[in-house]
Amino acid sequence: MKARRQKPKKVEHRERPSTAHGRGSSVAHLQEQLDRRTRELKEALEQQAATSEILRAISSSPTDLLSTFNAIVVSATRLCEAS
Numbered sequence: 001m002k003a004r005r006q007k008p009k010k011v012e013h014r015e016r017p018s019t020a021h022g023r024g025s026s027v028a029h030l031q032e033q034l035d036r037r038t039r040e041l042k043e044a045l046e047q048q049a050a051t052s053e054i055l056r057a058i059s060s061s062p063t064d065l066l067s068t069f070n071a072i073v074v075s076a077t078r079l080c081e082a083s
Contacts, residue, residue, distance in 0.1 A: 050075035 057071035077083070 046079060050079055 054071045057068050061067050
């Protein structure tokens with residue numbers, strides 16, 4: 001008795017989201033997402049740079065707490081955009 005070959009399943013494609021206002025609002029939505037993700041990426045890179053500076057201060061003089069504290073304060077003020 002021969003085994004039956006199964007038919008390949010059809011792959012369903014996602015439908016494009018419909019917009020009430022047409023293509024313009026879709027482009028605007030994509031631009032908003034891009035802007036938001038660009039800001040998030042910029043913030044993440046700034047945080048990594050601050051962490052790197054603090055670790056560099058710690059590794060250069062592990063017993064000097066003042067230089068480590070100063071690096072933390074400088075990084076925190078820059079990240080928080082404080083003066």
